[in-house]
Amino acid sequence: xxxxxxSMDAPTTTSADSGSDGGGGWFTPRRTPDPEIGGxxxxxxxxxxxxxxxxxxxxxxxxTAAAEAVQAPAAPEAPAAPEVPVDPAAPVAGPxxxxxxxxxxxxxxxxxxxxxxxxxxDAILVxxxxxxxxxxxxxxxSYFYALxxxxxxxxxxxxxxxxxxxxDRLLRALLTAAEHVDNKLVLVPYLKNLGRGxxxxxxxxxxYPAVGExxxxxxxxxxxxxxxxxxxxxxxxxxxxxxxxMIDAAAEDEAKAPxxxxxxVVAHDLRTPDIAVVTVRPDQxxxxxxxxxxxxxxxxxxRIWRHYSFASAPRSDGLLSFHVKAVPAGxxxxxxxxxxRPGDVLRLxxxxxxxxxxxxxxxxxxxxxxxxxxAPIKALVEDVAEHGRRxxxxxxxxxxxxxxxxxxxxxxxxxxxxxxxxxxxxxDQQAHLHLPDAVREYGPWNEYDAYLSGPPGMxxxxxxxxxxxxxxxxxxxxxxxxxxxxxxx
Numbered sequence: 036x037x038x039x040x041x042s043m044d045a046p047t048t049t050s051a052d053s054g055s056d057g058g059g060g061w062f063t064p065r066r067t068p069d070p071e072i073g074g075x076x077x078x079x080x081x082x083x084x085x086x087x088x089x090x091x092x093x094x095x096x097x098x099t100a101a102a103e104a105v106q107a108p109a110a111p112e113a114p115a116a117p118e119v120p121v122d123p124a125a126p127v128a129g130p131x132x133x134x135x136x137x138x139x140x141x142x143x144x145x146x147x148x149x150x151x152x153x154x155x156x157d158a159i160l161v162x163x164x165x166x167x168x169x170x171x172x173x174x175x176x177s178y179f180y181a182l183x184x185x186x187x188x189x190x191x192x193x194x195x196x197x198x199x200x201x202x203d204r205l206l207r208a209l210l211t212a213a214e215h216v217d218n219k220l221v222l223v224p225y226l227k228n229l230g231r232g233x234x235x236x237x238x239x240x241x242x243y244p245a246v247g248e249x250x251x252x253x254x255x256x257x258x259x260x261x262x263x264x265x266x267x268x269x270x271x272x273x274x275x276x277x278x279x280x281m282i283d284a285a286a287e288d289e290a291k292a293p294x295x296x297x298x299x300v301v302a303h304d305l306r307t308p309d310i311a312v313v314t315v316r317p318d319q320x321x322x323x324x325x326x327x328x329x330x331x332x333x334x335x336x337x338r339i340w341r342h343y344s345f346a347s348a349p350r351s352d353g354l355l356s357f358h359v360k361a362v363p364a365g366x367x368x369x370x371x372x373x374x375x376r377p378g379d380v381l382r383l384x385x386x387x388x389x390x391x392x393x394x395x396x397x398x399x400x401x402x403x404x405x406x407x408x409x410a411p412i413k414a415l416v417e418d419v420a421e422h423g424r425r426x427x428x429x430x431x432x433x434x435x436x437x438x439x440x441x442x443x444x445x446x447x448x449x450x451x452x453x454x455x456x457x458x459x460x461x462x463d464q465q466a467h468l469h470l471p472d473a474v475r476e477y478g479p480w481n482e483y484d485a486y487l488s489g490p491p492g493m494x495x496x497x498x499x500x501x502x503x504x505x506x507x508x509x510x511x512x513x514x515x516x517x518x519x520x521x522x523x524x
Contacts, residue, residue: 230281405489
């Protein structure tokens with residue numbers, strides 16, 4: 036829900052903490068979707084009531100709201116770091132959801148490289164608040180949830196029973212979205228993704244006002260040095276702007292796609308003691324693009340969703356495969372690796388992500404895959420092969436040990452079948468040679484588009500290494516929002 040997840044609205048000069056504990060008031064979104072990111076408040080500092088929308092199927096309310104919603108993928112277990120609950124976004128579908136699937140997948144726009152604009156007055160005030168609350172982030176999020184569940188107990192079932200991981204993710208999403216509210220080229224596609232993905236949690240437009248009120252109340256409590264009437268107004272406008280993008284995206288998606296899909300496990304291949312390739316059959320057509328990801332929910336941990344990249348390009352039989360590594364305390368990953376078997380039924384969110392191939396160019400592809408981050412890289416290679424374009428593809432496959440190169444045989448077979456493909460395994464057993472550093476030994480790469488998938492640390496160091504090697508930021512693809520923002524600025 037703040038999930039309204041990965042979100043934010045327009046002002047009143049009264050402290051949010053003294054506002055009504057009801058659902059109406061400040062953060063009520065406007066009636067008609069606006070193609071632009073922003074929406075101006077009315078003279079009273081409020082946004083008109085949201086437009087009427089068809090209620091989602093009852094089953095949607097069984098899913099969590101804010102739990103996975105606060106963050107973007109980064110790689111291994113999903114396009115994000117292993118098992119760090121995140122979901123920035125993939126919408127999900129289920130039994131009683133709409134039966135109409137997407138007409139066809141569309142990759143999110145890639146953010147062009149741009150110079151950082153001068154920050155707007157609202158952005159400056161928002162960042163000052165974030166600087167003050169940063170050191171007490173844990174207290175802020177605890178206070179926020181306490182307020183939300185006391186004032187709006189009807190929202191508690193939308194969240195997972197265990198809130199520990201959710202709390203960190205919520206603040207991180209807040210920091211990222213609010214601090215970069217001026218960077219619309221990066222933020223708008225990200226927020227639209229979140230809005231579509233939040234449908235699976237049972238999130239409605241009417242939930243956003245409650246989140247906004249409690250968010251402002253928490254900030255009022257912990258940002259006393261920087262808080263003022265002007266700061267509160269800036270936060271309300273910011274929240275309104277962000278949440279409205281998500282609300283509009285969800286409303287548009289509702290007309291053409293279910294909130295989630297059911298998917299039966301048809302194969303479970305344990306590659307190592309802690310890595311499995313899980314193949315599923317969706318209950319209805321599931322359109323996606325190679326390089327994208329989705330979110331998964333297992334029957335053993337309701338309302339807990341995790342991101343996973345598709346491990347192949349779209350197949351004629353409609354099957355989907357995921358590479359999953361069981362990580363310590365990873366509820367979903369351990370269930371998928373050690374418990375899932377053919378016949379089990381999972382739930383899938385909608386496809387998301389912009390790490391896709393532009394087939395209108397002949398640029399080479401430089402791909403860095405770390406650990407299970409090799410899954411979307413493999414999908415990209417298959418995608419290039421299917422389109423029949425002769426373009427060089429260089430794959431660097433990083434792992435801690437030879438044992439961790441669990442899919443190297445598949446990658447080498449692809450190399451044997453395609454003369455334009457080169458696969459280089461990089462083993463970092465003694466931590467002397469990191470994957471991004473190894474890439475510098477080859478090249479030049481200035482004529483290549485780069486793709487990164489793996490742990491967040493690898494993506495960050497990889498982006499730095501690739502830019503220092505001459506690849507412009509707008510030609511580096513990955514799905515970690517924080518790093519996308521950095522690359523675009």
